[in-house]
Amino acid sequence: xxxxxDRVAVGRVGKPHGLDGGFxxxxxxxxxxxxxxxxxxxxxxxxATVVASRRGSGGRPVIRLDRDVERGAELAVERTTLPSxxxxxxxxxxxxxxLSVEEEGGRQLGRVREVLEYPGNDVLELDSGASLPLVExxxxxxxxxxxxxxxxxxxxxxx
Amino acid sequence: MASVATLxxxxxxxxxxxxxxxxxxxxSTIVVxxxxxxxxxxxxxxxxxxxxxxxxxxxxxGNADRELYxxxxxxxxxxxxxxxxxALTEEQIEFLYRNPPTVTIGRTLYCHASPRNDLDIFxxxxxxxxxxxxxxxxxxxxxxxxxxxxxxxxxxxxRRVVNSGSVGAPYEGPPGAYWTLDLEPRRTGYAGxxxxxxxxxxxxxxxxxxxxxx
Numbered sequence: 239x240x241x242x243x244d245r246v247a248v249g250r251v252g253k254p255h256g257l258d259g260g261f262x263x264x265x266x267x268x269x270x271x272x273x274x275x276x277x278x279x280x281x282x283x284x285x286a287t288v289v290a291s292r293r294g295s296g297g298r299p300v301i302r303l304d305r306d307v308e309r310g311a312e313l314a315v316e317r318t319t320l321p322s323x324x325x326x327x328x329x330x331x332x333x334x335x336x337l338s339v340e341e342e343g344g345r346q347l348g349r350v351r352e353v354l355e356y357p358g359n360d361v362l363e364l365d366s367g368a369s370l371p372l373v374e375x376x377x378x379x380x381x382x383x384x385x386x387x388x389x390x391x392x393x394x395x396x397x
Numbered sequence: 398m399a400s401v402a403t404l405x406x407x408x409x410x411x412x413x414x415x416x417x418x419x420x421x422x423x424x425s426t427i428v429v430x431x432x433x434x435x436x437x438x439x440x441x442x443x444x445x446x447x448x449x450x451x452x453x454x455x456x457x458x459g460n461a462d463r464e465l466y467x468x469x470x471x472x473x474x475x476x477x478x479x480x481x482x483x484a485l486t487e488e489q490i491e492f493l494y495r496n497p498p499t500v501t502i503g504r505t506l507y508c509h510a511s512p513r514n515d516l517d518i519f520x521x522x523x524x525x526x527x528x529x530x531x532x533x534x535x536x537x538x539x540x541x542x543x544x545x546x547x548x549x550x551x552x553x554x555x556r557r558v559v560n561s562g563s564v565g566a567p568y569e570g571p572p573g574a575y576w577t578l579d580l581e582p583r584r585t586g587y588a589g590x591x592x593x594x595x596x597x598x599x600x601x602x603x604x605x606x607x608x609x610x611x
Contacts, residue, residue, distance in 0.1 A: 295487045297487075297491070354497075356496055356497055357491070357492040357496060358452075358454060358456035358492075358496055359452050369501055371452075371455055371500070373452035373453070375398065375426050375452070375453065376398075390398050392398030392502065393503060395501075395503060395504060
């Protein structure tokens with residue numbers, strides 16, 4: 239079994255759906271195949287197999303696993319099972335968490351603590367408390383190799 | 398950074414939205430301040446027009462967006478939102494429901510009604526001492542709100558508080574679409590614009606009677 243750092247969160251066990259143990263996935267990954275029947279998910283840290291999978295209201299995944307899981311439990315996959323991203327503007331959340339963030343001009347703003355996912359755009363939450371929209375007008379460069387994100391002046395608190 | 402346009406309370410009025418978008422500079426960031434579709438003639442088309450702008454738009458959730466979601470309590474009388482709900486897909490309703498309550502750009506906080514919720518009512522003439530508590534602990538120099546469909550720019554508890562006005566259903570004297578560009582008030586005329594059935598004075602009286610108190 240891979241160790242925890244080798245896994246990537248892809249959602250959370252949400253509210254029940256139906257009477258057969260199915261549930262909505264909250265904060266679901268948009269990656270194709272993550273919730274497909276037969277796929278392995280780590281629920282609450284232990285492996286489970288997806289035995290039923292479909293789309294519920296709003297397009298959210300509704301799945302059933304081969305064992306009971308608690309609502310709120312984290313769902314994760316092994317990092318090595320995720321496909322490589324081909325679009326240079328696409329990133330996995332785990333790639334962004336921990337990157338340092340600086341303004342054009344060099345002012346340091348902090349490190350990415352979390353990526354909040356909203357339907358319109360995602361938001362970078364920094365360890366300094368700043369919130370920055372993950373949109374082109376704000377995020378000018380994501381430099382994975384250099385471990386940094388460069389944002390436009392004006393979106394962060396100037397103080 | 399480039400300019401910021403605020404488009405609040407569009408309420409499914411596509412003609413008003415189109416007129417405003419024709420005046421918004423191409424490189425502006427657009428804050429859509431909630432109540433995007435409810436009660437208006439073209440809810441789906443209005444939402445898709447805005448979504449087609451991609452990540453130029455930063456979205457907020459208003460009370461009428463939230464109340465489209467099944468089981469959500471709020472201000473809208475029963476049945477009022479049924480027509481809008483029927484005109485939208487589940488995906489569109491979910492999109493509106495899951496948007497955040499606030500957005501921050503620099504030292505400006507954008508919210509729908511007040512920093513604490515999407516329902517609080519206050520206007521240009523609500524006494525400052527009555528509503529100072531809403532802003533006293535807000536970590537921002539400027540707060541932009543909407544919700545009451547009346548544009549204003551005033552100081553409350555040391556913060557500049559700007560009501561963006563309503564694009565689609567203002568209770569203002571001169572008809573048109575009300576919005577702001579870099580916090581400056583704008584009014585845009587368009588074909589088919591109408592004066593509100595409730596006058597500005599009548600609406601201010603209503604807001605006085607229902608204004609938030611500590």
